[in-house]
Amino acid sequence: xxxxxxxxxLAAREDGEILIAGWVETLRxxxxxxxxxxxxxxxxxQVTYPRPAEVDALADTVxxxxxxxxxxxxxxxxxxxxxxxxxIEIQLDDLEVITLADPETPIAEDSxxxxxxxxxxxxxxxPEMNLVFKVQTTIEHAWRTYWVENDFVEIHSPKLxxxxxxxxxxxxxxxxxxxxxxxxxxxxxxxxxxxxxxxxRIFEIGPVFRADPSFTSRHATEFTSVDMEVxxxxxxxxxxxxxxxxxxxxxxxxxEKHGDDIKRLFDIDVVIPTTPFPRIPLAxxxxxxxxxxxxxxxxxxxxxxxxxxxAAHVMETYNHEFVFLTDYPSTVRPxxxxxxADNDQLTNSYDLIWRGTEITTGAQREHRLEVLIEQAKSKGxxxxxxxxxxxxxxxxxxxxxxxxxxxxxxxxxLLHETNIREVGYLFRGPNRLEP
Numbered sequence: 468x469x470x471x472x473x474x475x476x477l478a479a480r481e482d483g484e485i486l487i488a489g490w491v492e493t494l495r496x497x498x499x500x501x502x503x504x505x506x507x508x509x510x511x512x513q514v515t516y517p518r519p520a521e522v523d524a525l526a527d528t529v530x531x532x533x534x535x536x537x538x539x540x541x542x543x544x545x546x547x548x549x550x551x552x553x554x555i556e557i558q559l560d561d562l563e564v565i566t567l568a569d570p571e572t573p574i575a576e577d578s579x580x581x582x583x584x585x586x587x588x589x590x591x592x593x594p595e596m597n598l599v600f601k602v603q604t605t606i607e608h609a610w611r612t613y614w615v616e617n618d619f620v621e622i623h624s625p626k627l628x629x630x631x632x633x634x635x636x637x638x639x640x641x642x643x644x645x646x647x648x649x650x651x652x653x654x655x656x657x658x659x660x661x662x663x664x665x666x667x668r669i670f671e672i673g674p675v676f677r678a679d680p681s682f683t684s685r686h687a688t689e690f691t692s693v694d695m696e697v698x699x700x701x702x703x704x705x706x707x708x709x710x711x712x713x714x715x716x717x718x719x720x721x722x723e724k725h726g727d728d729i730k731r732l733f734d735i736d737v738v739i740p741t742t743p744f745p746r747i748p749l750a751x752x753x754x755x756x757x758x759x760x761x762x763x764x765x766x767x768x769x770x771x772x773x774x775x776x777x778a779a780h781v782m783e784t785y786n787h788e789f790v791f792l793t794d795y796p797s798t799v800r801p802x803x804x805x806x807x808a809d810n811d812q813l814t815n816s817y818d819l820i821w822r823g824t825e826i827t828t829g830a831q832r833e834h835r836l837e838v839l840i841e842q843a844k845s846k847g848x849x850x851x852x853x854x855x856x857x858x859x860x861x862x863x864x865x866x867x868x869x870x871x872x873x874x875x876x877x878x879x880x881l882l883h884e885t886n887i888r889e890v891g892y893l894f895r896g897p898n899r900l901e902p
Contacts, residue, residue: 718740
């Protein structure tokens with residue numbers, strides 16, 4: 468393997484011979500000098516070649532280059548503060564063309580998201596998109612570091628299931644040998660099984676599937692879910708505290724590692740939140756939103772405009788980007804959410820709203836089998852159809868709870884993007900299965 472130097476490391480090197488490789492961003496093919504802007508996964512650099520007076524094979528090769536062509540460049544690194552692109556340039560000695568790109572580029576800077584998704588691998592070459600996935604990597608690493616340091620165990624639950632994991636709605640059904648299977652909507656049941664298995668604390672980052680025909684900016688039919696479950700809790704407040712710690716850890720890591728690049732490419736100052744995050748019972752939040760001129764018609768649940776309005780209230784009142792909405796009615800929560808000891812119309816649950824968008828649903832789970840069965844019946848579910856799940860609770864179940872969080876929503880909101888399609892690698896929706 469050739470000893471290639473990353474462009475981001477050039478500035479710290481002394482002048483001298485180097486070898487780099489990457490894609491041609493632009494070519495200025497002038498009469499007396501040729502300029503190439505070359506980009507690799509770490510950055511861009513200017514390459515120059517003075518044209519000789521006589522016919523020159525290297526100059527002719529440079530002239531053939533098209534935007535997106537992949538080349539190896541051998542040359543001499545020169546520090547020169549007059550060079551606008553980083554104060555360095557490469558004086559070209561030799562160039563090897565690996566692949567010439569088609570001169571007709573299918574997308575442009577002003578192309579819409581659907582067109583850019585058709586040619587996603589080209590769209591991802593943009594420096595800001597490269598940064599998106601570095602940010603995502605840092606977020607996940609920060610979470611895993613927190614979990615590992617706090618004795619969590621990572622699991623990988625199956626994505627093929629014999630019965631629904633949440634409800635009979637939004638299910639992808641598929642042939643499975645002589646029977647049928649469903650793609651997992653959530654690892655929820657398996658997270659809880661781990662509690663009964665004595666794991667104590669677990670986490671999972673993995674794909675989930677929802678047959679949801681939504682075309683909104685924050686929904687997908689396949690997405691990455693960030694899940695956690697913890698035993699020996701006293702209430703959902705214990706889960707909320709852990710989530711606060713996780714979000715602060717991730718945002719702090721992103722600011723420290725990528726803050727300058729985010730400011731340069733997205734013009735955003737990353738804000739590390741203070742703790743504790745504000746907490747507002749849902750009923751109170753609905754009243755606050757109503758006073759701001761928006762009536763909630765969902766029957767005890769926030770709609771997207773309500774989320775935006777309560778976030779605006781929290782920013783005005785607490786100067787905070789996050790808010791926990793708590794105490795959701797049992798009518799809008801799954802049967803396995805524990806209900807208040809003194810009011811079975813409310814649940815020990817929450818949603819976490821960040822800058823006007825819900826990123827998490829969390830709750831204390833019901834661990835008492837007899838109560839769980841009755842709550843399932845109250846939702847119109849047949850406990851016999853949930854037998855394998857109910858069996859988890861027959862042989863000793865600790866009090867436990869957890870949350871599920873959408874990874875792309877976190878990345879989207881951190882970078883102030885407005886659509887998860889912008890920050891996902893390859894989007895899957897009702898009308899998109901390619902590339």
